[in-house]
Amino acid sequence: MEDAHDRLVEKVQTLSDLELAVLICFIAEQHCIIQTEHNLLKNVEEELILIAKGVFGLTWAVLECNEQTTLDDFGRGILVQDGTHGYFGNKSGASNVQFASLSGSPKRPQHRTPRSPDDLTQLDSGRIANVVIAKNLNRASSQVQIQALELMRGKRNFTRTAVHAAPRPFLFVTLTELNTAPLTMHLNNQFFISHKHYYEDGLPNIEEQHEKAQVLDDDHSASSVIRTPQLASGKNVPRTTLFSTDDLTTFTNRMSNVKISSEVRAYLHNIVVFMRLHRAVAGGISALATRHFTTLAYVLAPLHGLDYISPSMVALAARKIYPHRIVITAPENERSLQWGSSLEAVKAVLDGVTADDVVEEVLQSVEAPL
Secondary structure, eight states: OHHHHHHHHHHHHTOOHHHHHHHHHHHHTOOEEEEEOGGGHHHHHHHHHHIIIIITOOOEEEEEOOTTOOHHHHHHHTEEOTTSOOOOOOOTTSOOOBOSOSSSOOBOOSSOOOOOHHHHHHHHHOEEOSEEEEETGGGSOHHHHHHHHHHHHHSEEEOSSOEEEOOSSOEEEEEEETTSOOOOHHHHHHOOEEEEEOGGGOOHHHHHHHHHHHHHOTTSOTTOOOOHHHHHHTTTSOOOOSSOHHHHHHHHHHHTTOBOOHHHHHHHHHHHHHHHHOTTEEEOOOHHHHHHHHHHHHHHHHHTTOSBOOHHHHHHHHHHHSTTTOEEOOGGGOGGGGGTOOHHHHHHHHTTOOHHHHHHHHHHHSOOOO
C-alpha cells in the first residue's frame, strides 16, 4: 500500500504546471481558468488536449467562443459522439434563435430557417466530454456564460431536445488571453483556481510529440507547430495513461485523512481577513472563495505525500485561488478617502497594483506559524 502511495507521489513530481493544475481540479472535482499570451493560445489548447488524452486517458472537446456564440453552439461544442473524441468549433449562422433568458421561451426569428435533422441528432446522440476546453469564453454573451455556470454547478446541460449529464470525472477549462475582459462575476467566482502560462514554462507534451514526429520525418521543420488534424489522426491510438480514474479517486479519498492544526487554520483565516481588509481590494473575497481556499490546501497535502497541511501549502493555495477573483478598487472608492486621504496620493499608491501584488503583500504581512 505504501509502495503504491509512493509511486503516485513520484508521478505527481514529474508533472508540468498545466498537468498539475488539471490533476488538482480532478481531485477536488472543480474547474479552472488558464490564461496565456495571445500567440500561445493555440499551442496551450493542443497541450491541454494531449494532457486529457495522454495523461488521463479521457475524452475532450473544444468550444471556440466569440460574441456570436449561441446556446445551441455551446450545447454542440461540449459534446462528443460515443466512442470518439469530439472537436466542435463555432460555426457562424449555426442558429438563428435568440434566447432572452434561460428560463424564458426562445424568440422566433421573423423568417423561419429550416434546421437540418443532423443538428438535432447531434444534440441527442452525443455526450458531454470529460474535459471541455472553452476558448475565449469571456467574449461570449452573458447567456452563454450563464449556461456554462449551470453546467459547472448542476453537472447537466439542458438543450431544447435533450438533457446531457456530465461524466465523472468532469473538468471545464476556460482558456483566455492574459489581460482581457473578465468573465461574468458569478461564473468567475465559480472557477476553483487560475493558472497563468508563459512561453518559458514550456509545453512538454507538444514537444514530446514533435520529437516523435521528427524521428519519423527528418525533413520536418524544427519550428513547425503540431496541427489539430495531426492530433485527430492519432485519436484511436491506444496510449498508456499516467493517471487512471482509480488514481484520482485514491487522491480524493486521502483528502479525508488530512489534518490541519489550529495554528495553520488560524493562518489560513488571517490571510482571508487581510485580503478583505486590503486597501486595494474592492471585492472578490467571497465565501465560496474561502471554501475553495480551504479545499485546495487539503488537496495539496496528499499530492506531497503528507497527511497534514503545512503553512507553505496554504500560501501556495492563496496564490492560485485569489488572483482571478480579486477586484482592484478605483482610487476614488478607496476607503482612506473617508478620513482625509488625498485622492492624488491614493492614485499614486494604487497605480499599477495587480491582484498578484495584493496576494504577495498579504502573504508577507501575515505571520506564518513555525
